[in-house]
Amino acid sequence: MSFANKAPNFDLSELHIERLFITDFMPVASGTYVKVYLMGAMFASASQRTYHADNRALATALQLPLQDVIDAWQYWERQGIIKCHPHESDTDFDVEFFSLRALYIENNFVPKQKKRSNATNTPYSQSASNNAFSSQQAVFSSLIREVEQIVGHPLSPNEHRELSDFYEHYYPDADILKRAFVYNYKERKSFGFKRIKILLDQWLKAGLTSIEAIEAHIEHTGARYAVYKEILAVLGVRHRLPYQAESDAIDRWLDSYGFEPADLVEIIKSLSKRTTNVNFNYLEAQITDLHGKGLKTASELSTVTKPTKQTASSPKRRHQYTVEKDRTYTEDELESMLLNKK
Known part of the structure; x- marks a missing residue:
């Protein structure tokens, strides 16, 4: 005796995404990176394993440049929630998705002695020190709180993503980013994340590291x-x-x-x-x-x-007027003048 579900003629299956991804990772990530992760997770699900999928197919499905897809996987690997396994004779690579709940439990509830003894055996040991619950994520979370105090309001999801972009692609240094916000918001009274981006661009062009x-x-x-x-x-x-x-x-x-x-x-x-x-x-x-x-x-x-002063020797210009003296006319002269005028 056995139990089985009849496979549907068309795929209307569900994609399981852990809540930790939505609450801890998605708000601070680029929208492109989130799309790549979700599409890759769908291709990695059991219902999709019969299809051949690689980074090029993923880029085509999402209408993205191939380099954007590769950058996304590099980002998620730095966050410690996936592992890229390069092929021996190909520039492509396989993507292994980690369980976020397992990572969370392993880094918060597993005894330290057991962690040390099993460090070489657990598949998550390499990523455990680099994942989002590690000290690096703690630094970024602290940066978010400090930036919110500087700007005077909780960061919106879009501002979260922009701050994450500053941290990833401009300065992976919380002290420098905090100084940028203090300089613009407190000293220059220049507000907005766009102006922060302009400032960071200026610092990078000036070679300030x-x-x-x-x-x-x-x-x-x-x-x-x-x-x-x-x-x-x-x-x-x-x-x-x-x-x-x-x-x-x-x-x-x-x-x-x-x-x-x-x-x-x-x-x-x-x-x-x-x-x-x-x-x-x-x-x-x-x-x-x-x-x-x-x-x-x-x-x-x-x-x-x-202006130079006028010298004493310079002659003054005068207006000259011709004054005609009064005279009297005889009657004959007046009559002649009148006839000539007519």
């Missing part, structure tokens, strides 16, 4: 931003940061032309009094001209542009 180098850079740029704000205030702009072209122009005046910040501010004040339409094109032309003449201070500018 340590918290010490970043602190030195912040100290330098902090003084420079004070000059930006003062110059913009002279021009009547008080509620925004300089645009890229404006900051580039000011940097050129300070670094290439050699103007001192205090002198530059005074020069711009003097130049702004000459016209009602002060803009950076006007300032660029005037300051470049001053640089060519070797002038560096506002006092030098005032001596060169001071």
Whole structure:
């Protein structure tokens, strides 16, 4: 006697996803990575094993580039919830899915002595030290809490994913990311995750890889931003940061032309009094001209542009008027004038 279920003619089976994946992993992962994991888990289920599936088939099914699929598996392997087994003669690899409940129990309830004795026998021993319940995940969870305190509200799922992206692809250093949020939100009053991304891009382009180098850079740029704000205030702009072209122009005046910040501010004040339409094109032309003449201070500018006084020997121009004297006419002359006029 045996028991069996009749196989359906079409597949309407269910996919079992552990709740730990939804609560602990999905909120901080990229949407692309989540799609790859779920589709791969479906291909790994018993009902789908009769089909041949590889990364290329997965990329085709999800309409994704193949590299995105490979990046997703690398991400989940770093999280410790899968294991990639490369083929000997192929660039492809097999993906082994771990039980999240087993990982959780193993890292929270198995006695330490038993863990040490079975370290070489358990299939999860290699991933146990790297999974999301390890110290690395604890660091990231702490970072989330600290960022929420800085920004003043709980992070949305989208902000979770963006912070995870910063941690994965920009700086896998919680101290650097925390410094970026403090710098933007507390010191510069520049809010939003998009501005954090711009800041991280700037730091990476500048080759800043340590918290010490970043602190030195912040100290330098902090003084420079004070000059930006003062110059913009002279021009009547008080509620925004300089645009890229404006900051580039000011940097050129300070670094290439050699103007001192205090002198530059005074020069711009003097130049702004000459016209009602002060803009950076006007300032660029005037300051470049001053640089060519070797002038560096506002006092030098005032001596060169001071109007010259009129000398005593210069003759004054007078208006000359012709005054016609009154005269009298005879009756014949008046009659002749009248006839000529007619």
